Every structure is written in structure tokens, then in C-alpha cells.
Amino acid sequence: MNEVELRAEADAVLAQLVGDPGGSARLREDQWQAVAALVKERRRALVVQRTGWGKSAVYFVATALLRRRGAGPTVIVSPLLALMRNQVEAAERAGIRARTINSANPEEWNAIHEEVERGETDVLLVSPERLNSVDFRDQLLPKLAVTTGLLVVDEAHCISDWGHDFRPDYRRLRAMLADLAPGVPVLATTATANARVTADVAEQLGTGSGEALVLRGPLDRESLRLGVVRLPDAAHRLAWLAEHLDELPGSGIIYTLTVAAAEEASAYLRGRGFPVASYTGRTENADRLQAEDDLLANRVKALVATSALGMGFDKPDLGFVLHLGSPSSPIAYYQQVGRAGRGVEHADVLLLPGKEDEAIWRYFADTAFPPEAQVRQTLSALADAGRPLSVPALEAMVDLRRSRLETMLKVLDVDGAVKRVKGGWTATGAEWVYDAERYAWVARQRSAEQQAMRDYVGASGCRMEFLRRQLDDEGASPCGRCDNCAGAWADSSVSTTSLSSATKELDRPGVEVEPRRMWPTGMPALGVELKGRIPAGEQCSTGRALGRLSDIGWGNRLRPLLAENAPDGPVPADVLQAAVAVLADWARSPGGWAPDVPDAAPRPVGVVAVPSLTRPQLVSSLAQGIATVGRLPLLGALTYTGSDGAHAAPRSNSAQRLRALSGAFSVSEELAGALSATPGPVLLVDDYTDSGWTLAVAARLLRRAGSGQVLPLVLAATG
Missing domain, CATH: 3.40.50.300 (P-loop containing nucleotide triphosphate hydrolases)
Incomplete structure (x- = not known):
């Protein structure tokens, strides 16, 4: 032919x-x-x-x-x-x-x-x-x-x-x-x-x-009109969405940087009468399918999504892509905005950057290839085992979080140093070289991408040309359509009514904190005799936090307070007031202890604090404030008996975190006496929870010392 x-x-x-x-x-x-x-x-x-x-x-x-x-x-x-x-x-x-x-x-x-x-x-x-x-x-x-x-x-x-x-x-x-x-x-x-x-x-x-x-070929998208709307804070951005979403053409996608932000924004917009759905890595598969179908059929105005909806979603008539928060890479940004305008003449692309964006970039930046010592430790553990090791078993031997450990193993697999087999991973024995120069270069590239994204937000020149140059598109030239070429086209105004509604929504504190129910695999090998399911009588109960560090409401308020270099001090009045509000809502919720709650649980009999090495004033004043407002006795605090730093390993995996915490606390005779004198549920107060193991260890000690249910109340949860 x-x-x-x-x-x-x-x-x-x-x-x-x-x-x-x-x-x-x-x-x-x-x-x-x-x-x-x-x-x-x-x-x-x-x-x-x-x-x-x-x-x-x-x-x-x-x-x-x-x-x-x-x-x-x-x-x-x-x-x-x-x-x-x-x-x-x-x-x-x-x-x-x-x-x-x-x-x-x-x-x-x-x-x-x-x-x-x-x-x-x-x-x-x-x-x-x-x-x-x-x-x-x-x-x-x-x-x-x-x-x-x-x-x-x-x-x-x-x-x-x-x-x-x-x-x-x-x-x-x-x-x-x-x-x-x-x-x-x-x-x-x-x-x-x-x-x-x-x-x-x-x-x-x-x-x-x-x-x-x-x-x-050339990477220009002639249908896209790019713009940036700079607003003072998260409340203004939500209010802007509520006032201007209907002005955007057709249906589209609203991207957020975190799952929490996607869920917050979609809940707020639904409450304002907009047909929207959230789409994240936490969304069940059936719900994802339904959300995709609803967007394809224009039954929703938008999907509020994380990068889980990043590549490949094909809706030719998608009318807009809006980002509630700035991605850390202009290349990733261009990939996401490319969902819009594939089969229509005009589509709007807007970026609404936030002050919290860079804090979120840092939080999710824990993906760099681990230091050589940790890699060699992993290879040695696999070589010495004489059998395949699962990732949970490796966690007991290597101080890396699971997601980072899994990524490292995949890289080593591609490099030929390890192999995935039935039952886990084995070392191949092949020689492997730690390419420090390449890993450092990749890290520098990530840093350069972040700076480019800052430059995009503040650019005075053509935005499409800027993105095309980031992709080394030789034909990059001014588009004549974006807000810098043709003038701002998106109204940045927000009414007092909408702003008040958004502020009220973001100021509402309270998220559930799920307890740990199983001990990590491999603890006996670390000298910690804990395994299997945590006995019901030693478990922590479902707790509460004011917010997540990754959300756009209380997360923005809590991140500076709990930052690594933040000064210690008494709990701010507004934060204490919010904690009291969370406690009141908790008491009135199903399973709570308010008198008017059907089948009410026993009311807490006192407050116990988790000792803090880094924020002792913050935690002790929070516990005292909760006790005073709630008219509960402050029973005391656990005693810290661990070595320096054992209570401060927030980025470890579960096994290593629990090993550090094992033996780090004890119940003093004074606290044990107070628990015996006032038997019943206790509120356990701490600044934040990351892995959940501090709360699990503390609850086990308190319950073994005679307390009833242990109800954690913390300022922040990560994730």
C-alpha cells in the first residue's frame, strides 16, 4: 500500500x-x-x-x-x-x-x-x-x-x-x-x-x-485567557468564589493544594447553593466516577480537586480552570490549566495565590531522595534478613516515613539494587552508587521551579509567554489575551456580606482526630513488646482538633503558632476560645456528654496535659484554660522520662516514632492518685498530633493507671 x-x-x-x-x-x-x-x-x-x-x-x-x-x-x-x-x-x-x-x-x-x-x-x-x-x-x-x-x-x-x-x-x-x-x-x-x-x-x-x-510543536493555547487575582486572605478567596463563580464560562475545575482545602471549599460552595463536588486522593473510586460523569455532563459547575485530577481528564468544552492556591511548579501549573479550552474558542484560567502557599510547599517537600546513610541502612537490612521484607517490617529498621521509604525502594529497584518479590523486597547484591550530584541537582530544580512560580504571580509581562518559556518553547511570544497583555478582566471585588459568610465558615473550628487501633509491625524486633490490635481498654477515643495544618481556615492561624521556630508562650485568647467552642460542640455531638444528648456519655472528670519540650507554656496554659472554662479539675500532666528528642520526632515512620516514645512518659504517683480519686473519662490536651502515637502511648498509660476513656483535644492535626 x-x-x-x-x-x-x-x-x-x-x-x-x-x-x-x-x-x-x-x-x-x-x-x-x-x-x-x-x-x-x-x-x-x-x-x-x-x-x-x-x-x-x-x-x-x-x-x-x-x-x-x-x-x-x-x-x-x-x-x-x-x-x-x-x-x-x-x-x-x-x-x-x-x-x-x-x-x-x-x-x-x-x-x-x-x-x-x-x-x-x-x-x-x-x-x-x-x-x-x-x-x-x-x-x-x-x-x-x-x-x-x-x-x-x-x-x-x-x-x-x-x-x-x-x-x-x-x-x-x-x-x-x-x-x-x-x-x-x-x-x-x-x-x-x-x-x-x-x-x-x-x-x-x-x-x-x-x-x-x-x-x-508550539505550546501556545490560543483559547486560554490567563489571569491572577491577588486577594488578602483565604476568606476573601472563598468569598470571591461565591460571588464570581457563576460568571465563569461553562463548567470547570477549581484546584486546591491540599485535600483539606478541597473539602473546605467544596463544602462552603455547596452551602452557598453551588452544584460542586470534591475530587481528591481521599475520594472513594465510585464517588470519583460519579464526579467525573457529573462534570462531563455539566451537572456540576465545578469539581474542587487536588492534583488527583491533574493529568489527562478529557472534557473538550471545559470552560475554566481556577487555582485556589499556587502550585509549586509552573510546568505542573501549565499541565493543569491545559484541561480547559480544548474544544471551545475561549476559556478562563485564574490563579488566586495565598500567603499560606509556600508553607504548604514546604510541608509537602519531604520527597527528596534520602541521605546515603539511610539508603545504605535499608540495603543492609534487606541483605541481612535472608528473606523478603515488607515495607512495614522495614519501617522498624529504617527511620523513614512509609511514602518516602516506598519511593526510595522503587528508585533502588529501577537502579537494580533491590527487587520486589512475593512477600516484600530483597537486596540483589548488585553494586549501587549514591548519585549525590544528581539528587542535589533535582532539589535545585525544584527550588528554581518554586521561584519561577513566584515570578509568574508577580509578572508584569505576558503570562502565556512566561509559561511557554518555562517549557523552552522557542516560539514563545506575547499572547495578547492575558490580564497583563489586555488588562485585568477578572473583578477582584468582594462584598461585605460574602466576606462575612466566608470568614464565619473558616473561623468555625473542629475536626475529628481518629485514634490508632493497631500497633506497628515489627515492634518486638526493636525491643518494644507491642503488637497486633491495641486492646479496647487501652485505646484512645476519637478526639478533636481545632483544624488541620493543611487547611485554609484554622490551618493558616495555627501554622505560625506551631512553626518550628515559633516562640513559646501562653495560648492566645482567640485560640483558647476556639478550643472551648470545639469542646462544646463535641459535648453536644452524638456520643457526647451534654445532658440533652440522647444516650449521653459520662462527662469528663478532669484534664491531663501531655508534657511538651518545645512549647511547655502553650500546652500548660491550654490545659489550664480548658479546665477553668470547663469547670474541671486540672489533674496534672504526664511525666516526661525520655531522652532528649524522644518526644520530638515528628517525621519518622510509625515504628520508629513508637520506639522513641516507648518509655518516654510515666504516670506520677500524684497523677495516679488523682485518677483514682476521680474515676471517669479525662480530656488529654496537647499542642498537635502528627502520627497519633503520642496520644496512643499517653492513653495507654492513663487507662492502665485507672482512668476511663481518654478524649484527646489538640490544637492541630497534620495532613
């Missing part, structure tokens, strides 16, 4: 894909160049094109043409469930049988494996995490490497640890690329890769197959 006939066939597939019964749809020249490279030349190609360019059309058209010519199934590595669902639906329109393997459908995996082996599946979409799932890696991946007709790596910037969204699982693709049969085409696509990331990904694509073809 000559090139003219092949292109006609490709255009016919495209017409099916886009639902064009008249068959008038045509691939653009740049799209056809990519398709021809894959189907005719069987090349490896990297396509860097703006969101909405039509990258999925390239690989679905190429799939149909390759399958007709006897090629095996296409494997698409795709990062997010929302993206997978969109792609499956798009494939079906073109008569392409697509299936997906991801964390949301484990009950279907066996059936899908069988369909792939029988040749009944044209496209298999997998999440990058599946690439290192033991069963998938050992059983299905080798077969796919032999039979794959086309490998597609979507959001390919994730391959590179120079990219803004580095995922170690993506780097396993390098091994899969090397194992592909000769002549199997590979397509990598992304809308957000600067020159360095582009070169890095292209180099990895060329592994064992010569130089990869790079097709890079």
Missing part, C-alpha cells in the same frame, strides 16, 4: 474515532507525520505537543492500522484512572477493543490477562505501578514484551526525574523498551516537557534502537 492509500485509511479510522459519519475528518500534517513514523517506518517517536493537539488520535489510529497488518496489541502506560476511562471510551468509538488494568479493577485482571493472551484485546492500558507488580511483571509483562505491536507512554515527562512529576515506576519502562521485539514502534507523548526533559526522554526511548524521532 502506498502512502496515499495509507493516509486515506488513517483518515477513515479518525472519522470513526471522532464520530464523523460523513468521513470528512482528516489528520493534520503533524499528526500524520507521527502516524506514518509508527506504522510505515516502525520508529520510536516522542511527541511534545500542547494539550488538545490530538495525541490520543495518533496512537488509536496507529493501533487500528497496525492491528490490520497483523501486529500485536498496543500497550498504553497511562498515569491516571480518569485518563484511562476517557481513552477506553474513545477507543470503542473507533471499533478498538480496549481494556485496562489498574488499582480500581483487580477483580477483572485474570479475565483481562486471558483476553490478551487470546488476542481479543487491541489496546491494554496499564498504570505505571502495575509494571512493578510482582505477578504482572513476572507473568504478563514478558509476554507483552514479545507480542506488543505498539508501546505508548502517555505523560512521558514522568519517565524523567528532571520532569515535574517524576514517578519511579515509569523508569521501569527502560527495561521494557530494551526487551521489545525488533521493529516494534514506540510512541511517547506529553504536553509539558522542557528541553532537558525532552532530551532525557528521547535518550531513554532510543535504548537499543537508534535515535528517537522528536516531534515538538
